[in-house]
Amino acid sequence: MSSQTVPATHFSELKSKIEQRQARVAIIGMGYVGLPLALLYSERSFKVTGFDIDERKVSTLNSGGSYIFRITPAEILAAREQGLSATSDYAQLKSMDAVIICVPTPLNEYHEPDLSYITGTAESIAPHLRAGQLVVLESTTYPGTTEEVLVPILEKGNKSGLKAARGEDQGEKSFFVAFSPEREDPGNQTVARRDIPKVVGGLSPRASELSGALYGAIFNRTVPVSSPAAAEMTKLLENIYRCVNIALVNELKLLCLRMGLDIWEVIDAASTKPFGFHPFYPGPGLGGHCIPVDPFYLSWKAKEWDFRTRFIELAGEINVNMPYHVMDSVAKALNQHRKALNGSKVLVLGVAYKKDIDDLRESPALTIIELLQQAGAQVSYNDPYFPEVGRGRKYDLQMKCAPLENLGQYDCVLIVTDHSDYDYERIVRDSILVVDTRNATRGIQSGKIVHC
Numbered sequence: 001m002s003s004q005t006v007p008a009t010h011f012s013e014l015k016s017k018i019e020q021r022q023a024r025v026a027i028i029g030m031g032y033v034g035l036p037l038a039l040l041y042s043e044r045s046f047k048v049t050g051f052d053i054d055e056r057k058v059s060t061l062n063s064g065g066s067y068i069f070r071i072t073p074a075e076i077l078a079a080r081e082q083g084l085s086a087t088s089d090y091a092q093l094k095s096m097d098a099v100i101i102c103v104p105t106p107l108n109e110y111h112e113p114d115l116s117y118i119t120g121t122a123e124s125i126a127p128h129l130r131a132g133q134l135v136v137l138e139s140t141t142y143p144g145t146t147e148e149v150l151v152p153i154l155e156k157g158n159k160s161g162l163k164a165a166r167g168e169d170q171g172e173k174s175f176f177v178a179f180s181p182e183r184e185d186p187g188n189q190t191v192a193r194r195d196i197p198k199v200v201g202g203l204s205p206r207a208s209e210l211s212g213a214l215y216g217a218i219f220n221r222t223v224p225v226s227s228p229a230a231a232e233m234t235k236l237l238e239n240i241y242r243c244v245n246i247a248l249v250n251e252l253k254l255l256c257l258r259m260g261l262d263i264w265e266v267i268d269a270a271s272t273k274p275f276g277f278h279p280f281y282p283g284p285g286l287g288g289h290c291i292p293v294d295p296f297y298l299s300w301k302a303k304e305w306d307f308r309t310r311f312i313e314l315a316g317e318i319n320v321n322m323p324y325h326v327m328d329s330v331a332k333a334l335n336q337h338r339k340a341l342n343g344s345k346v347l348v349l350g351v352a353y354k355k356d357i358d359d360l361r362e363s364p365a366l367t368i369i370e371l372l373q374q375a376g377a378q379v380s381y382n383d384p385y386f387p388e389v390g391r392g393r394k395y396d397l398q399m400k401c402a403p404l405e406n407l408g409q410y411d412c413v414l415i416v417t418d419h420s421d422y423d424y425e426r427i428v429r430d431s432i433l434v435v436d437t438r439n440a441t442r443g444i445q446s447g448k449i450v451h452c
């Protein structure tokens with residue numbers, strides 16, 4: 001029997017379950033991406049099960065608690081009433097209809113893609129896979145991952161001989177696969193999550209239709225593309241665009257400082273152009289799980305095609321150097337006060353990688369603190385989102401948040417992350433010297449401020 005003649009039962013069953021919100025949704029990885037996604041499905045009356053290998057997250061969620069600052073326990077409790085539960089037991093996957101994977105995709109020590117979380121997850125899913133299920137990967141990764149890495153593990157690891165549906169094929173023993181990138185901008189209050197159009201690329205037309213329906217149930221707009229690889233590449237283009245443009249303004253900032261020009265004034269003026277210009281802003285270096293990491297997924301993959309992604313490499317070089325520029329600027333500013341960096345007391349304001357969020361990943365503040373310490377400075381920090389900073393993948397600081405008082409005791413207050421809660425007027429008034437990497441003191445007239 002040709003595959004086309006097989007009745008499309010799996011497809012129509014799942015489609016109708018999704019449309020009636022009866023589909024059981026599994027979300028694997030209940031982190032910054034997975035948990036908010038689970039809440040969106042719960043709000044729309046879907047029954048959601050969150051899977052995570054972190055038992056603390058599982059038990060916190062099951063007891064109605066939250067471990068992400070901007071998500072309140074009340075939101076978790078409301079979702080629990082809709083049937084949200086969490087587990088680390090992959091055997092529960094059998095009863096799920098759609099499986100969405102939101103696990104980390106970091107770089108390894110050689111700056112290469114570390115797909116171990118994706119492959120580990122795929123190996124855990126495979127034995128429990130059932131015909132007719134839809135599996136969607138959301139983790140940011142290079143084009144080809146879904147088809148070349150995820151699908152072969154799922155196909156090999158299940159004992160029932162299930163195959164991912166490709167082309168028009170939709171046999172009885174098939175499951176559906178798609179890629180859909182997460183585009184959330186943490187801390188951004190101006191765009192509601194469901195208003196961010198959701199790009200989806202299925203491995204087959206029916207996988208595209210099913211994943212379009214799955215996301216159409218919670219997002220106001222879905223954007224279908226022709227393949228998982230096109231969806232993977234879309235996400236990378238977006239992040240590389242940001243990375244390259246931030247590097248451009250960072251480089252121009254260094255030139256402006258040398259020329260005695262104010263880059264912020266220049267960007268504001270350029271932003272008045274009603275077309276052809278989108279503002280990006282300089283800073284102390286790139287942070288977060290995405291922008292400093294994702295572009296290198298593509299440069300790695302490009303090598304397979306004998307291709308060098310020079311913009312990515314150049315942008316990386318400029319952005320990586322920004323924390324060093326910050327350290328030099330602090331040293332110069334202290335020098336103006338006849339002080340050496342060695343032995344000076346420096347208070348770093350803000351360690352999160354950007355304002356108003358509780359995320360430290362790849363934060364340039366961590367590098368800056370380490371550089372200042374290596375130069376002999378006595379460094380303290382304040383950040384309302386972090387009572388302490390311990391040990392992470394690339395740092396080991398073991399520091400506690402210093403109170404935001406008696407600022408005159410510090411030789412320099414260094415603004416690294418411009419949280420909205422800070423009273424910058426007071427900070428400048430009470431400090432001896434303020435080095436500002438974010439233009440947070442904009443509009444405050446004081447000889448104590450050094451922009452860098």
Ligand SMILES: NC(=O)c1ccc[n+]([C@@H]2O[C@H](COP(=O)([O-])OP(=O)(O)OC[C@H]3O[C@@H](n4cnc5c(N)ncnc54)[C@H](O)[C@@H]3O)[C@@H](O)[C@H]2O)c1
Nearest residue numbers: 029030031032033052053054102103104105121139140182
């Ligand atoms: N955080 C963001 O703002 C953001 C935005 C866009 C895209 N992304 C991408 O989304 C993906 C997830 O990022 P995140 O920020 O949510 O990461 P995260 O570290 O906050 O969460 C990932 C979760 O996956 C869990 N996990 C790891 N391996 C697992 C496994 N085998 N089975 C079950 N759970 C497992 C971890 O315990 C963790 O709770 C990454 O690829 C990231 O690049 C993140």
